Amino acid sequence: MSTLSFPLLAQAVVSGILFGAVYAAIALGLGLVWGVMRILNIGHAALAILGAYLSLTLVQTGIDPLLSLLITIPVLFLVGVGLQRFVVESMHGRKEAELHTFLILYGIMVAIENLQVFIWSADVRLISAAYSSRNLNVLGLILPVGRVISFAMAAAAVAAVYLFLTRTKMGRAVRAIASDREAATLMGISVRRLSRVAFGLGTATAAVAGLSLGLVSSFFPGIQIVWVSKAFLVIVLGGVDNILGLFLAALVLGVAENVIGVVAPAFVVDFVAYVLLIGTLMVRPQGLLRRVGP
Amino acid sequence: MARVSRPVGALAAGLLVVFPFMGPPIYFIHLLAGLYMNVALASSWALLGGYTGYLSLGQVTFFGVGAYTSAICLSIYGISPFLTAPLGGIFAVLLALTIGYPSLRLRGPYFSVTTLSIAFLAQVAASNTTQMGGGYGIQLPSMPLPIWETEGIFYLVFMMLAGVVVWSARTMEHSRFGLALLAIRNDEDVAEVFGVDVVRAKLKAFVLSAFFPGVVGAIWAYQISYIDPRSAFDIGLSIDMLLMAMFGGAGRWAGPVVGASVVYLLSQTLVFVIPSELNRVVFGLILVLVVFAMPQGITGFVEGLWTKHAARRHSGASRSGPADAPAASAPRQPVQDEAETDRRSP
Numbered sequence: 001m002s003t004l005s006f007p008l009l010a011q012a013v014v015s016g017i018l019f020g021a022v023y024a025a026i027a028l029g030l031g032l033v034w035g036v037m038r039i040l041n042i043g044h045a046a047l048a049i050l051g052a053y054l055s056l057t058l059v060q061t062g063i064d065p066l067l068s069l070l071i072t073i074p075v076l077f078l079v080g081v082g083l084q085r086f087v088v089e090s091m092h093g094r095k096e097a098e099l100h101t102f103l104i105l106y107g108i109m110v111a112i113e114n115l116q117v118f119i120w121s122a123d124v125r126l127i128s129a130a131y132s133s134r135n136l137n138v139l140g141l142i143l144p145v146g147r148v149i150s151f152a153m154a155a156a157a158v159a160a161v162y163l164f165l166t167r168t169k170m171g172r173a174v175r176a177i178a179s180d181r182e183a184a185t186l187m188g189i190s191v192r193r194l195s196r197v198a199f200g201l202g203t204a205t206a207a208v209a210g211l212s213l214g215l216v217s218s219f220f221p222g223i224q225i226v227w228v229s230k231a232f233l234v235i236v237l238g239g240v241d242n243i244l245g246l247f248l249a250a251l252v253l254g255v256a257e258n259v260i261g262v263v264a265p266a267f268v269v270d271f272v273a274y275v276l277l278i279g280t281l282m283v284r285p286q287g288l289l290r291r292v293g294p
Numbered sequence: 295m296a297r298v299s300r301p302v303g304a305l306a307a308g309l310l311v312v313f314p315f316m317g318p319p320i321y322f323i324h325l326l327a328g329l330y331m332n333v334a335l336a337s338s339w340a341l342l343g344g345y346t347g348y349l350s351l352g353q354v355t356f357f358g359v360g361a362y363t364s365a366i367c368l369s370i371y372g373i374s375p376f377l378t379a380p381l382g383g384i385f386a387v388l389l390a391l392t393i394g395y396p397s398l399r400l401r402g403p404y405f406s407v408t409t410l411s412i413a414f415l416a417q418v419a420a421s422n423t424t425q426m427g428g429g430y431g432i433q434l435p436s437m438p439l440p441i442w443e444t445e446g447i448f449y450l451v452f453m454m455l456a457g458v459v460v461w462s463a464r465t466m467e468h469s470r471f472g473l474a475l476l477a478i479r480n481d482e483d484v485a486e487v488f489g490v491d492v493v494r495a496k497l498k499a500f501v502l503s504a505f506f507p508g509v510v511g512a513i514w515a516y517q518i519s520y521i522d523p524r525s526a527f528d529i530g531l532s533i534d535m536l537l538m539a540m541f542g543g544a545g546r547w548a549g550p551v552v553g554a555s556v557v558y559l560l561s562q563t564l565v566f567v568i569p570s571e572l573n574r575v576v577f578g579l580i581l582v583l584v585v586f587a588m589p590q591g592i593t594g595f596v597e598g599l600w601t602k603h604a605a606r607r608h609s610g611a612s613r614s615g616p617a618d619a620p621a622a623s624a625p626r627q628p629v630q631d632e633a634e635t636d637r638r639s640p
Contacts, residue, residue, distance in 0.1 A: 040403035094589065099347060102403060103540060103585045110533055111578030118571040225529060229411045236404075267422040274411045281408055282396045 011141055012258040018147040020254020022216060024247045025154035025209035026227055027234035028161055029202035033080075035240045036178045036198040039088060039101055043109030045228035047203050050112060051076055051210025052219055053120050056127050065129045065211055066153075072207035080203030083108075084196045109224070116221035127214035150212040155247075157208040161201065162243045174198050178241060233277040310453065314446040323445045325562060327517070330452035331510055332558045335531070336538035336550035337459040338506035341466065342499045343536065344544025345475035348398065351532050352409030355393075355416045356386035356504040358526035360511030362420065365432040365521050375434075375516035376451070379509045386508025387501050394500040398493070401482070410529070417527035431522025434515060448517045455513065459506045464547040466502075475499055476545075530574070537581050543591025552592050 030044045041047075051072045058068035087104050091097045132146035165171040174194055176184040185191050213219060213227070230253065238249030253273060261269045314323050335357070343349050360382030364375035397408045421429045437444045466472045474495045477485035486492045515521045534557070542553020557577070564573050588595040 040407070042403070042407070090586070096347070096589070098402060099349070100585050100589055102349070102406070103536075104582050106533075106536075107578040107581030107585070109578070110581070111575045114571055114574035114578065118569065118575065225410065225414060229407055229414065232407045265422075267418055270418045271415060274415050277411055278397070278408060281400055281404060 007140065008262060009259065012262045013255050014141050014143065015147070016255030016258030017251050018143070018151045018254070019216060019258065020251035021151040021154035021158075021247075022209065022212050022250075023230055023234050023253055024250030025157050025205065025212050027231040027238070027246055027250055028158055028243070029205040029209065030228070030231045031235040031238075031240050031243070031246050032161060032205070033199055033202040034235065036174055036202075037084070037088060037195060038098070039105070040232075041083070041105050041202070042102065042228060043105050043112060044203070044206060045224040045226075045231060046109045046112040046116075046221075047076060047079065048206040048210040048213060048227065049219055049221060049224045050116065051207040052127065052214035053116055053125075053210075054207075055211045055214060056120075056125055059127055059129070065127055065215065066149075069207060069211060072211070073204050076207040077200040077204040080200035081196045083203070084199035088195075088199070089192070109228075113221045113224055120221070122220050122222065124218045124220050125214070126218045127211065129215070132215065144216075146215045150215040153208055154212045157205050157212075158243060158247050161205060164201070165243065170194065170197070175241075229277065230273050233273050233280070236277060236280050307457075311450070314449045320442065320445055323449050327445065327449040327452045328562075329555060329558050330449075330456040331514060332534070332538060332554040333456040333551050334452065334459045334510050335507055335535050336542070336554040337456070337463050337547070338503045338510075339535035340503075340539040340544040340550045341463055341506075342496075342503035344539055344546075344549065345466075345472060345479060346496060346499055347479040348401075348496065348500075349406045349536065350409040350500075350503070351406050351529075351536065352393075352411075352413035352416075353503065353507055353535055354527055354529060354532040355409075355413045356390060357507040357511035357514070357531060358416055358420065358523075359386045359389055360508035361515035361521050361526040362426055362432075363508070364512035365434055365515045366426065368434050368516065369432055375512050379512035382512030383505045383508035386504045386511075390501045390504035391497070394497050394504075398496045398500060410532070413527060413529055413532055417523045417529075420523035420527060427522070429523060431520060431525075432515075434519045434521070436519045437516070448513070451513055452510075455506070455510055460547060460551055462502070462506075463550070467547050471495065471498065479545075533577075537577060539591075540581065541584050541591055543588075543593035543595075545590070546593050546597075549591050549593045556592070 026045060026048050029048075030041060033039055033041050033044070054072045054075065055065055055068040058071060059065050083105070087108075088101055091101045091104070094100055129146065129149075131149070132144070134145045136143040136145060136148060163171075165175055173184070173189045174197070176187065176189055177191055177194055177198070181191060234246055234250045234253060237252070238246035253276070256276070257269050257272050260272050310326075313326070335353075339350070339353050360379070363382040363385050364378045367373045367378040367381070368375055393409075393412055397405060397412075400408055420426050426432070437447070439447070466475075474485065474490045477488065477490055478492055478495060482492055511526065515526070518525075538554040538557045539550040540553070541557055542551065542555075543549030544553075557580075561573060561577070564576060568576070584591065590598070
């Protein structure tokens with residue numbers, strides 16, 4: 001606990017922005033899958049942590065963290081395609097499809113988390129690269145290089161998905177599915193194929209999210225519950241079908257946690273996200289930044 | 295059917311009551327006491343989750359509240375948990391009212407994630423409240439009796455609790471209230487139009503499904519005699535409640551009883567066979583398989599088989615068309631099965 005002087009505040013805000021991008025990266029895939037398929041993949045953060053562990057294992061063999069993405073992104077893309085193909089599609093037509101899909105994804109989450117405990121143990125890990133310990137000094141603010149890289153990666157993932165959805169033909173088709181499935185089918189869009197692509201893309205971003213998380217924050221299998229509920233908060237705050245709103249909401253959460261962390265005891269920080277989440281859901285379940293109406 | 299099953303059930307219950315007095319190995323008394331506890335927890339989870347379809351991932355919060363209530367009453371004021379257990383339930387109810395009123399307005403995954411967050415918050419709060427022992431937890435004095443008698447007492451108390459919860463679920467299932475909850479599960483908006491006081495019914499179910507874990511938690515704390523935030527607010531326990539209830543078939547009073555028995559005994563056996571980390575992996579996969587193959591749980595699956603068998607026998611004997619087949623004992627069951635198999639969306 002200390003008083004809030006200006007340099008301290010500025011440092012907290014900047015750290016918050018850098019860290020907030022990690023929230024954005026995790027929420028990105030969760031929001032994409034939800035927006036297109038109307039499915040809450042509760043195992044999304046478990047997949048992100050899986051990405052972090054895969055990167056960690058590759059880094060331990062001497063590969064640069066950024067290069068590990070060349071392997072983890074395709075792997076998690078295939079996981080997402082598989083989930084869509086074998087879980088979501090086989091639930092179609094069931095009376096309680098939504099409930100059953102959620103339960104299956106929940107079961108998969110439990111299995112993935114504990115498989116991680118089995119393979120990598122429940123010890124706390126951090127991904128470190130040669131440059132992680134270096135600091136940049138900008139205008140009197142200290143910017144650890146690891147955090148800057150993590151921020152850049154997360155922001156790049158957000159930008160890539162945003163450009164995909166708005167600038168490519170396939171991305172526009174995906175958005176068409178999100179706004180009206182049946183109309184999209186009538187327009188000749190291959191809903192089945194593009195849903196697989198969208199789910200795959202959603203989980204592929206978890207690979208980036210996992211690495212950017214692992215570079216700045218320690219992780220262990222059980223922590224995924226915390227990340228998934230924070231990512232959920234971000235999409236609730238930012239709105240599901242609004243990628244830029246999501247990014248902004250993530251930065252707000254990061255800054256809020258960091259600033260409160262300066263003035264209040266550490267455990268209060270844990271409450272910030274949840275109080276925001278529960279409060280927002282009560283007051284405005286459609287999201288703070290989401291347009292009202294269709 | 296009922297004429298045969300009632301005496302058989304009474305005999306089985308009677309045998310279970312005298313079981314600890316017949317001098318079995320203490321391990322089995324302990325094992326069955328754990329089984330009853332899980333039956334009670336799974337059944338109380340299903341009071342809300344099974345009938346309304348609101349999947350709470352945070353029922354462990356109420357278990358933890360009960361555990362801490364009795365632990366504090368015993369360690370500071372010296373009052374026996376057997377007296378304070380209802381108090382644990384009452385505190386759980388008060389918390390449920392506070393949480394339930396706003397959060398039950400949320401549907402589907404929104405509700406699940408909110409309850410999950412609340413369970414996590416409760417754990418953080420308990421870890422940081424020094425009056426509750428903080429992260430170190432609370433050590434409870436154990437019962438001043440030989441271990442045989444102690445285990446026997448817990449056996450009977452958990453058995454009684456399980457009986458009360460299952461009886462409540464059964465009574466509820468056949469009541470107006472139970473039907474109102476099923477209507478909510480089918481279509482909440484339609485239920486409301488047809489005059490179900492949706493908010494009140496959901497809240498009532500939530501409060502009921504919080505009260506029993508509070509009581510069970512209070513007794514559990516005494517039995518285990520040391521609690522800390524990690525064990526009392528273990529999110530894994532929330533998972534187990536859901537898994538056991540869904541496995542057996544939530545939405546039928548017998549479902550959680552069967553589910554808890556199978557899952558609990560399986561997990562206690564698996565411990566000897568595979569490493570404990572893999573235990574939960576297997577659990578997760580079991581949940582996946584159950585939803586795929588038996589969406590209505592074991593009891594729903596068996597009931598479906600039985601109905602089909604009865605229908606076939608009947609139509610074969612009377613040589614009449616399928617129109618004469620007897621109405622299914624649970625009308626919602628077959629309708630749903632057909633809907634599942636014949637339509638795959640494009």
